[in-house]
Amino acid sequence: MIRTYELEHGGKTPLYEQLYRAIRQDLLTGAIAGGERLPSKRALAEHLSVSKITVETAYAQLLAEGYITARQRSGYYAEHLAPLAPAAAPAVQTAPAPALAEAAETPSAALFPFSVWARLMRAVLLEDRPALLESVPGAGVWALRCAIAAEFGRLRGMKIAPEQVFIGSGTEYFYNLLIQFLGRERRYGAELLGHRKLARVYAANDVAVCPLEMDGDGVLPQALRKSGAQVLHISPAHQYPTGAVMPIARRQQILRWLAEDEGRWVIEDDFDAEFRFSGLPIPPLQSMDPCGRVLYLNTFSKTLSPSLRISYLILPRQLLPRWQQTMGFYSCTVPSFEQFTLARFLSGGWFEKHLTRAKKYYRTVRERLLAQLAAPPCAGRFAVLGAGAGLHLLLRVRTALGDAQLAALLQQAGLEAELLSSFYLQAPPESARGCIVLHYADLSPETAGAALTRLCVLLPE
Amino acid sequence: MIRTYELEHGGKTPLYEQLYRAIRQDLLTGAIAGGERLPSKRALAEHLSVSKITVETAYAQLLAEGYITARQRSGYYAEHLAPLAPAAAPAVQTAPAPALAEAAETPSAALFPFSVWARLMRAVLLEDRPALLESVPGAGVWALRCAIAAEFGRLRGMKIAPEQVFIGSGTEYFYNLLIQFLGRERRYGAELLGHRKLARVYAANDVAVCPLEMDGDGVLPQALRKSGAQVLHISPAHQYPTGAVMPIARRQQILRWLAEDEGRWVIEDDFDAEFRFSGLPIPPLQSMDPCGRVLYLNTFSKTLSPSLRISYLILPRQLLPRWQQTMGFYSCTVPSFEQFTLARFLSGGWFEKHLTRAKKYYRTVRERLLAQLAAPPCAGRFAVLGAGAGLHLLLRVRTALGDAQLAALLQQAGLEAELLSSFYLQAPPESARGCIVLHYADLSPETAGAALTRLCVLLPE
Numbered sequence: 004m005i006r007t008y009e010l011e012h013g014g015k016t017p018l019y020e021q022l023y024r025a026i027r028q029d030l031l032t033g034a035i036a037g038g039e040r041l042p043s044k045r046a047l048a049e050h051l052s053v054s055k056i057t058v059e060t061a062y063a064q065l066l067a068e069g070y071i072t073a074r075q076r077s078g079y080y081a082e083h084l085a086p087l088a089p090a091a092a093p094a095v096q097t098a099p100a101p102a103l104a105e106a107a108e109t110p111s112a113a114l115f116p117f118s119v120w121a122r123l124m125r126a127v128l129l130e131d132r133p134a135l136l137e138s139v140p141g142a143g144v145w146a147l148r149c150a151i152a153a154e155f156g157r158l159r160g161m162k163i164a165p166e167q168v169f170i171g172s173g174t175e176y177f178y179n180l181l182i183q184f185l186g187r188e189r190r191y192g193a194e195l196l197g198h199r200k201l202a203r204v205y206a207a208n209d210v211a212v213c214p215l216e217m218d219g220d221g222v223l224p225q226a227l228r229k230s231g232a233q234v235l236h237i238s239p240a241h242q243y244p245t246g247a248v249m250p251i252a253r254r255q256q257i258l259r260w261l262a263e264d265e266g267r268w269v270i271e272d273d274f275d276a277e278f279r280f281s282g283l284p285i286p287p288l289q290s291m292d293p294c295g296r297v298l299y300l301n302t303f304s305k306t307l308s309p310s311l312r313i314s315y316l317i318l319p320r321q322l323l324p325r326w327q328q329t330m331g332f333y334s335c336t337v338p339s340f341e342q343f344t345l346a347r348f349l350s351g352g353w354f355e356k357h358l359t360r361a362k363k364y365y366r367t368v369r370e371r372l373l374a375q376l377a378a379p380p381c382a383g384r385f386a387v388l389g390a391g392a393g394l395h396l397l398l399r400v401r402t403a404l405g406d407a408q409l410a411a412l413l414q415q416a417g418l419e420a421e422l423l424s425s426f427y428l429q430a431p432p433e434s435a436r437g438c439i440v441l442h443y444a445d446l447s448p449e450t451a452g453a454a455l456t457r458l459c460v461l462l463p464e
Numbered sequence: 465m466i467r468t469y470e471l472e473h474g475g476k477t478p479l480y481e482q483l484y485r486a487i488r489q490d491l492l493t494g495a496i497a498g499g500e501r502l503p504s505k506r507a508l509a510e511h512l513s514v515s516k517i518t519v520e521t522a523y524a525q526l527l528a529e530g531y532i533t534a535r536q537r538s539g540y541y542a543e544h545l546a547p548l549a550p551a552a553a554p555a556v557q558t559a560p561a562p563a564l565a566e567a568a569e570t571p572s573a574a575l576f577p578f579s580v581w582a583r584l585m586r587a588v589l590l591e592d593r594p595a596l597l598e599s600v601p602g603a604g605v606w607a608l609r610c611a612i613a614a615e616f617g618r619l620r621g622m623k624i625a626p627e628q629v630f631i632g633s634g635t636e637y638f639y640n641l642l643i644q645f646l647g648r649e650r651r652y653g654a655e656l657l658g659h660r661k662l663a664r665v666y667a668a669n670d671v672a673v674c675p676l677e678m679d680g681d682g683v684l685p686q687a688l689r690k691s692g693a694q695v696l697h698i699s700p701a702h703q704y705p706t707g708a709v710m711p712i713a714r715r716q717q718i719l720r721w722l723a724e725d726e727g728r729w730v731i732e733d734d735f736d737a738e739f740r741f742s743g744l745p746i747p748p749l750q751s752m753d754p755c756g757r758v759l760y761l762n763t764f765s766k767t768l769s770p771s772l773r774i775s776y777l778i779l780p781r782q783l784l785p786r787w788q789q790t791m792g793f794y795s796c797t798v799p800s801f802e803q804f805t806l807a808r809f810l811s812g813g814w815f816e817k818h819l820t821r822a823k824k825y826y827r828t829v830r831e832r833l834l835a836q837l838a839a840p841p842c843a844g845r846f847a848v849l850g851a852g853a854g855l856h857l858l859l860r861v862r863t864a865l866g867d868a869q870l871a872a873l874l875q876q877a878g879l880e881a882e883l884l885s886s887f888y889l890q891a892p893p894e895s896a897r898g899c900i901v902l903h904y905a906d907l908s909p910e911t912a913g914a915a916l917t918r919l920c921v922l923l924p925e
Contacts, residue, residue, distance in 0.1 A: 063811030112597035136573035172797035350524030
């Protein structure tokens with residue numbers, strides 16, 4: 004007799020995972036005894052009306068974790084769990100194995116045009132077969148380089164040739180390549196406040212980074228000059244986490260600094276620049292640079308999906324021969340399948356449609372949060388900074404509390420947010436105290452609003 | 465009136481590319497005049513009985529290359545090509561843009577079980593949607609780590625926990641991480657003969673690599689000791705390009721060297737080890753190492769498809785906390801979609817089936833080449849070395865010619881092969897002269913055989 008498991012078709016948990024969990028439960032409780040033969044894959048699949056692959060995957064998972072064993076030409080058998088469990092458990096558990104956790108779709112995931120993407124993937128499988136099986140060219144798939152050049156050019160009003168576009172698996176990957184290209188003996192400067200991973204990548208590469216003082220417009224030119232930095236790593240369109248947008252005057256100052264010495268370079272890290280909610284889009288620093296020494300980076304992780312892992316580098320034309328010579332030996336790190344799919348997604352106008360839809364959604368969330376912050380009990384308790392772009396808000400809390408106490412209150416209120424002081428490349432100044440960095444892309448406005456209200460109640464007057 | 469283009473459905477060239485080429489031809493010849501309005505995407509798609517996406521992609525390509533322009537709410541127009549052509553052409557052409565070239569399916573590509581892979585991709589799209597939209601865990605998708613641990617354990621008779629497996633986009637990517645993990649101040653040693661890219665990655669990372677003398681069994685222990693190297697980078701299962709398999713006695717010598725000093729490490733680069741054609745599989749050095757200082761690398765580029773870009777690192781258990789602490793901040797570089805698909809491919813037994821099929825095919829090619837080499841006119845002209853494993857043969861040509869002359873003859877004979885002397889990390893010794901490295905994975909035996917015959921005719925007696 005084959006056991007029946009209730010599986011939820013079309014639910015949030017994949018079928019194979021539901022089946023895996025159900026059988027594991029029976030194995031752990033002894034409902035399936037040690038040594039018992041499990042039904043064949045085909046029989047169980049027919050019995051449950053699921054595909055054979057679903058049963059195979061569930062069995063493979065149980066096998067991998069040591070719950071069952073396979074005997075050749077005979078099938079799968081339940082392990083005798085009591086005596087064998089310790090040996091099957093891994094000796095060192097570095098991190099909880101998270102992939103089998105119940106997945107709840109975040110708002111940003113729900114925005115992803117999954118059905119269009121899946122349709123394009125199917126089209127790639129049908130139509131691009133020969134190209135899919137070839138080696139990926141080192142710089143990336145030509146169709147994607149063309150599509151990015153066209154789309155980027157159109158969105159940002161720039162003329163980019165496909166040859167200038169390089170595809171890679173994530174911005175951190177490109178940081179590594181840029182360090183190798185520019186040389187680790189150079190002096191690097193970065194905004195005093197920034198992505199903590201940036202500092203970790205530089206440190207892992209044995210490269211020293213000077214933290215550069217900033218004001219509301221971004222890096223201070225005098226601090227930049229004083230530092231002696233030769234390479235400046237910045238996000239002028241939307242500094243993270245302050246949200247500052249570098250105005251044209253400051254951009255020109257930076258470009259003057261760049262022009263003074265041929266050994267100077269700018270890495271323009273432009274992630275999130277697509278999400279501006281007021282005013283016109285700001286042209287990248289690269290488009291204003293007559294020297295050809297601004298290296299431009301952007302990613303589709305924020306605008307599409309973090310599971311996609313596609314970033315791109317746009318190089319000034321005059322650097323192409325040197326890049327080819329020194330970095331051209333590296334293989335491309337992105338599978339061709341994703342590249343062909345993304346090329347179709349861009350060329351077909353889906354990216355632009357998605358961006359419009361996502362911006363509309365994020366603008367609503369942002370406005371609801373801002374309205375809530377302006378109303379009781381929040382009114383007067385927070386000053387909102389850097390609300391012009393990006394997917395986070397910076398809130399200065401009007402409080403005398405230290406950051407350790409504030410962090411405790413955030414946790415008590417259930418507000419998933421970080422403190423600005425944790426983003427400094429060196430010891431944070433007193434002025435950073437009491438600032439909250441609130442990422443709202445994956446918050447529901449209701450939950451965030453309720454947590455903010457709880458925080459206001461908890462905060463001492 | 466809408467022009468009709470003859471498109472080949474199900475052919476080797478994707479439909480959109482055929483359409484793009486056909487329209488481009490009309491634009492270049494003037495069959496479509498400058499300023500002429502192109503048919504709407506929908507109308508052309510209906511007229512040609514192709515999907516709208518096909519037309520969109522073709523138009524996008526033409527747009528990206530400047531052949532046509534888009535006018536809002538009006539459609540697409542042919543450019544006036546004569547005056548505009550020079551401006552539209554990119555100023556710097558680093559490399560020929562190859563993706564639109566006619567793709568011929570290589571034998572190794574034809575072996576790839578495309579229909580199974582496409583079916584699994586569709587299953588992932590249908591069943592794994594929530595997990596697909598989440599961030600990929602830094603170490604990789606749990607299901608794939610489990611599947612690799614299980615599969616690798618079964619094929620190589622080893623007990624690996626999924627926590628020990630890390631997923632990354634290619635072996636070169638992992639070389640970069642391992643240098644960061646072990647430290648660039650250490651002294652590295654590598655086989656005197658090896659992958660030229662290995663040397664380039666180390667050089668790009670400012671790491672000095674000592675070339676280590678070898679004999680037929682691999683690196684010489686006395687050379688290793690004399691070099692003062694602290695990290696040894698080797699491929700004991702199948703040295704590239706000599707094809708040498710390191711015997712157990714030499715392995716034990718290497719492990720004794722490793723055990724003597726806690727600052728010593730081995731990077732075991734095990735690519736191609738799946739393709740052994742005689743004898744039992746050789747257990748990896750890592751499985752024999754009691755010190756826990758062998759870092760194991762392998763890839764699916766050779767066994768599945770070079771466009772897949774999935775490699776994996778297996779770490780000894782005791783290193784996991786340290787890796788997590790120092791390298792754990794890096795995001796995973798492989799899209800989750802490929803990881804879920806590969807996990808199903810491994811768990812479902814498809815990988816093993818594919819490997820059996822591929823080995824059978826490659827064995828046939830190998831045997832035909834060896835037979836040809838043993839028969840006139842080749843008999844007596846070549847000695848075959850390193851024929852035990854991997855997808856290439858090493859042929860010593862019985863000739864007094866220097867390598868420059870030999871290279872010219874290879875080209876004249878149309879034999880796509882390289883000379884062993886070009887693989888040396890330093891100036892090649894006299895003993896390397898006259899050796900050909902012949903990769904046969906992507907050669908048809910007929911073509912290769914004919915080229916070898918031509919070479920024999922060209923070679924002076």
